[in-house]
Amino acid sequence: MKKTGLVVGVALLFALAGCQSQGAQGTASSSSSATKQTKIVAVGSTALQPLVEAAGQQYTEATPGADITVQGGGSGAGLSQVASGAVTIGNSDIFAQEKDGVDATALVDHQVAVVGIAPVIHPGVGVTNLSQAQLVDIFTGKVTNWNQVGGTDQPIVVINRAQGSGTRATFESLALKTDKVMTAQEQDSSGTVMQMVKSTPGAISYLAFSAIQTGVNKLSIDGIAPTDANVTTNKWVVWAYEHMYTKGSPNASTAKFINYIQSKKVQDALVKKMGYITITAMKVARTHDGKIEDVK
Structure with missing residues (x-):
């Protein structure tokens, strides 16, 4: 009888341990479920x-x-x-x-x-400001050398964003006021545009303020500088x-x-x-x- 009781007691201990283990696993599962996020x-x-x-x-x-x-x-x-x-x-x-x-x-x-979105140029171009009409002439191919707008004597290299780019749509709508731009090389990302303008003599494109890094220069338009303060009042309209x-x-x-x-x-x-x-x-x-x- 004593031996039988001991066996039963041990069995009960293992059963209780098993229940506690299952309970602990259930709690962890519930906790995991509670913190699960949708992708x-x-x-x-x-x-x-x-x-x-x-x-x-x-x-x-x-x-x-x-x-x-x-x-x-x-x-x-x-x-x-x-x-x-x-x-x-x-x-x-x-x-x-x-x-x-x-x-x-x-x-x-x-x-x-x-x-905000601003026209950006290679530092060697030699201009800091363009009129809106000059900007349009550059992107439509009427002006092809920087010396025609007061810059150095070198060809203008237009770099555009690809069709479907919101940055391009905003720039054409608010800075150029036309989407009839010249055929030019097109890039899919702001990062690529930044690097290409930085490394290409005579280059011009446009970037969101947040994507502009050292190595390129921002251009004013009609004497208005592309600054956050000017964006907040719509003085700089390209945003x-x-x-x-x-x-x-x-x-x-x-x-x-x-x-x-x-x-x-x-x-x-x-x-x-x-x-x-x-x-x-x-x-x-x-x-x-x-x-x-x-x-x-």
């Missing part, structure tokens, strides 16, 4: 890409289970892909209403920053909102990430640090059809 894929604007990448890295470090992938491709690609449901977020420098073939009514606009579009209302994980980028903490630190302008700094607002309104 977020953001595609589009290369002007906005660095900000979303940096914010995504910070967010994933602070948020267990967060899974965020950020890719470029241009604003057009971002809008088309989010509209089709292929990605979670479409990053764009332009309003969805400006993109042909996209049902803007199906998308929700989350504006996270503002970016755009940075949009993060979702198809319909975002799910909880996506909303949490977008809210994180829009938070005062990220806006005051990361957004400003990376060369973007906060939405709250703007003294004017622009509608999708180009109307400028005072911020109330």
Whole structure:
């Protein structure tokens, strides 16, 4: 009887241990489930890409289970892909209403920053300011040497962004006021444009303020300098909102990430640090059809 009791007692101990182990595993599973995040894929604007990448890295470090992938491709690609449901977020420098073939009514606009866009040149060009008419003449091919606009005697090398680029659409609409530009080499990303202008004598292109690094010079237009302060009042008119579009209302994980980028903490630190302008700094607002309104 004593031996039998001992066997039963040992069996009970193992059974209890097993129950405790299963209970512990169940708790861990529940905890894992509670912190599980939906995968977020953001595609589009290369002007906005660095900000979303940096914010995504910070967010994933602070948020267990967060899974965020950020890719470029241009604003057009971002809008088309989010509209089709292929990605979670479409990053764009332009309003969805400006993109042909996209049902803007199906998308929700989350504006996270503002970016100025400026013409940039190789430092050896020898000019600091162009009239708007001279800028148009350069990009339409009427002016082909820098000495025709007060610069050094060297050929002008125009570098353009590819079709579908929101930066290109904004520059053509607001700086050139025409999309009938000359055929020129086209690049898919802001980073590539930056490097090409820096390394190509006589080069001119355009970049978001946030993408401009040392090695190129920004140009004023009609005596107005491309500065953040001039953007906030629309004195410098070549600027755009940075949009993060979702198809319909975002799910909880996506909303949490977008809210994180829009938070005062990220806006005051990361957004400003990376060369973007906060939405709250703007003294004017622009509608999708180009109307400028005072911020109330």
